Amino acid sequence: MRSAVVTGIGVVAPGGASREAFWELLTAGRTATRTISLFDAAEFRSRIAAECDFDPAAAGLSPQEIRRMDRAAQFAVVSAREAVADSGLDLASPAPERIGVSIGSAVGCTTGLEEEYVVLSDGGRSWLVDHSYGVPHLYGYMVPSTLAVEVARGAGAEGPVSVISTGCTSGLDAVANGVQLIEDGAADVVLAGATDAPLSPITSACFDAIKATSPNNDDPAHASRPFDARRDGFVLGEGAAVLVLEERAAARRRGARIYAEIAGFANRSNAFHMTGLKPDGREMAAAIGVALDRAKLGPDAVDYINAHGSGTKQNDRHETAAFKRSLGERAYAVPVSSIKSMIGHSLGAIGSLEVAACALALDRQVVPPTANLANGDPECDLDYVPVTAREHAMDVVLSVGSGFGGFQSAMVLARSD
Known part of the structure; x- marks a missing residue:
C-alpha cells in the first residue's frame, strides 16, 4: 500500500x-x-x-x-x-x-x-x-x-x-x-x-x-x-x-530523512453559517474521527494536538468541545498548543505552517507553546502548554483547522519507523 x-x-x-x-x-x-x-x-x-x-x-x-x-x-x-x-x-x-x-x-x-x-x-x-x-x-x-x-x-x-x-x-x-x-x-x-x-x-x-x-x-x-x-x-x-x-x-x-508520515486526514463542513460555529464541535470531531480511522489509530494514540487556536471566543470553545467529543478522556491528557499565538493567522497558509510545525515537533520531540496564555478560560480546560515549550515523547500528532464557510479539517502525522 x-x-x-x-x-x-x-x-x-x-x-x-x-x-x-x-x-x-x-x-x-x-x-x-x-x-x-x-x-x-x-x-x-x-x-x-x-x-x-x-x-x-x-x-x-x-x-x-x-x-x-x-x-x-x-x-x-x-x-x-x-x-x-x-x-x-x-x-x-x-x-x-x-x-x-x-x-x-x-x-x-x-x-x-x-x-x-x-x-x-x-x-x-x-x-x-x-x-x-x-x-x-x-x-x-x-x-x-x-x-x-x-x-x-x-x-x-x-x-x-x-x-x-x-x-x-x-x-x-x-x-x-x-x-x-x-x-x-x-x-x-x-x-x-x-x-x-x-x-x-x-x-x-x-x-x-x-x-x-x-x-x-x-x-x-x-x-x-x-x-x-x-x-x-x-x-x-x-x-x-x-x-x-x-x-x-x-x-x-534512497535513504531520505523522514520527518513524519501523513497517516490520515479528513474534512467536513458544518453547513451552518459563513463565519459562525456550533458550540458542540460536532463537525470537527467527525473530521478527527475519520482521520484517525484512516490512520488505523484510536484516540489513545494521540500524543499532541496542534490546535487551530485562532483566539476568538467561539473558535477556542468550539474546538475544545471537538477534542473532548472525539478523544474522550484522552483529551485531558494530551498537550495542546496554538502557534497562531506567535505567528498570527495567515489565513490559507497557516494550515501548512502548522503541519510543518507538527513534523518538526515529531522529529525533535518538543511541543511548541501557546504564547500569551496567562488567564485560563474555564470553558477551555485542557492542557494548552502555556508560554514555554515542552519536551514530550510523541509518536502521533493531530493537527486541525477551521475555516470560514464551515470547513473543518484534521490531519494525523506519525513517526515513520
Missing part, C-alpha cells in the same frame, strides 16, 4: 524566513506580532499583524522573478526551494510527469491586485480603470493557479498541479490533496503546502467589519492569546510552508 512521508520542509514565516528560524521562534515562545508597517493602518480598528521580514532578492529570487510574482507567489517559490534542498532529492531523477504540486491559498495574489487597482484607478478616484497602467503580469495576479504554476516551473513538475482554496483550511487540505496523489499512484513526489500574503487595506477592512481581529493595538506582542480568558480576536499574519512529500518506499530506498 502506498503512503506519503515528509522528507523536506521549507518555510517563510513571521519572525524568520527559513525553517530553522521558524522553529527557533516557536520553541522560544516569541511573538512576531507588531504594528503594521506594510501600509498605513492608522484608520483601521485593528492595526497589528505578524509580518514577514522578507527580502526577495536576499532569498534568491532574480529581478525578473521579483517583477513577475506577487508576494504570495514569492513566498511559495522560496519555501519550495528550501524544502527541496532540505529533502536532498534530485528533481532530475523522477520523471517530470511523476512530480506534482498542490498549493493552497485563501486570498491568492491580494497584495498585487490591490496595489495595481490603486494605480489603475488613480487612487480610487476613477470608476473606470485604465488598464494601460497595469504591470505586464497583472493577469497572473487575477488567476490563483499562478501560485502553483510558479512552484511547478521551478521544480520542473509536469504531473498534477493544482491550487486548493478552502479558506483557512487551505493549507491542510492542499497537503491532504498531495498525499492523495501519492496514495492513488498519480505522483511519486509532490510539493505540497500553502501561501498567503493578505496584509493589505482591503483585508484589514474586511476583518474590521466583522470584528474578528484583535483591537489590542497598544500591546501587539500580547494581542494573539488563544484559549486565554481575555482573548479578543485573532491577529492577521502572512507566510508560506511547502513540504516535499514522497512515496514512503521510494524515500526509504
